[in-house]
Amino acid sequence: KQEVTQIPAALSVPEGENLVLNCSFTDSAIYNLQWFRQDPGKGLTSLLLIQSSQREQTSGRLNASLDKSSGRSTLYIAASQPGDSATYLCAVPPSGGYQKVTFGTGTKLQVIP
Amino acid sequence: DTGVSQDPRHKITKRGQNVTFRCDPISEHNRLYWYRQTLGQGPEFLTYFQNEAQLEKSRLLSDRFSAERPKGSFSTLEIQRTEQGDSAMYLCASSLVQGANYEQYFGPGTRLTVT
Numbered sequence: 001k002q003e004v005t006q007i008p009a010a011l012s013v014p015e016g017e018n019l020v021l022n023c024s025f026t027d028s029a030i031y032n033l034q035w036f037r038q039d040p041g042k043g044l045t046s047l048l049l050i051q052s053s054q055r056e057q058t059s060g061r062l063n064a065s066l067d068k069s070s071g072r073s074t075l076y077i078a079a080s081q082p083g084d085s086a087t088y089l090c091a092v093p094p095s096g097g098y099q100k101v102t103f104g105t106g107t108k109l110q111v112i113p
Numbered sequence: 114d115t116g117v118s119q120d121p122r123h124k125i126t127k128r129g130q131n132v133t134f135r136c137d138p139i140s141e142h143n144r145l146y147w148y149r150q151t152l153g154q155g156p157e158f159l160t161y162f163q164n165e166a167q168l169e170k171s172r173l174l175s176d177r178f179s180a181e182r183p184k185g186s187f188s189t190l191e192i193q194r195t196e197q198g199d200s201a202m203y204l205c206a207s208s209l210v211q212g213a214n215y216e217q218y219f220g221p222g223t224r225l226t227v228t
Contacts (some may be wrong), residue, residue: 031215043117044156044206054210087194089155093215101146101217102170103155 002027004092006104013080014112021107022074023090028068035064035075036089038106044089048075080111115139118222125226126195133191134223138207145188147186148178148204148216149173156204162188163210195227 003026034042050063056065063076087106116138148156160170164185182188206217
């Protein structure tokens with residue numbers, strides 16, 4: 001059974017700081033890994049998707065890396081802004097494709113102005 | 114708006130009542146997923162459809178839960194005889210299975226409160 005862990009559970013940083021969020025998974029037989037953002041009481045917004053054959057993906061100030069063999073992914077946020085405050089979730093489908101996707105419990109980020 | 118939509122956004126019901134939620138996926142997407150999310154947790158997979166076929170159901174989906182996607186477009190999730198433990202956010206997502214691209218797009222969710 002796939003287990004996904006995100007550390008830390010919560011993080012508070014001053015505006016402008018660079019930060020790293022971590023996602024660990026127990027079964028390396030994954031199809032891809034997707035990072036999401038969730039604002040309070042809202043649905044999930046896709047940030048980045050890394051295919052299992054890729055090492056990293058970048059979008060603006062966000063960079064996600066994937067190390068399948070060690071079961072880890074990191075989401076790097078550069079020059080954090082108050083608007084980045086949200087919960088960040090990683091999601092891992094099994095190698096057979098998008099059937100039962102397993103989500104982590106998330107990292108709640110607060111960026112202080 | 115061409116994203117995933119869900120209706121209603123909020124539902125308050127008394128224990129024992131039946132409720133039904135609707136999800137309209139992105140129009141060309143052939144897969145549709147239902148998840149449940151409780152406070153402080155990540156979404157938990159409930160079930161998914163490939164077109165109109167329901168291909169997998171989680172053990173979380175008890176006999177009181179039923180989901181349909183009759184014409185391969187919108188989907189409904191019904192909960193019968195609601196219990197307080199059913200209180201959660203119910204999220205719908207869709208994706209287009211095309212080659213190696215399985216990216217999921219989520220709706221805003223339906224928040225259910227059972228009193």
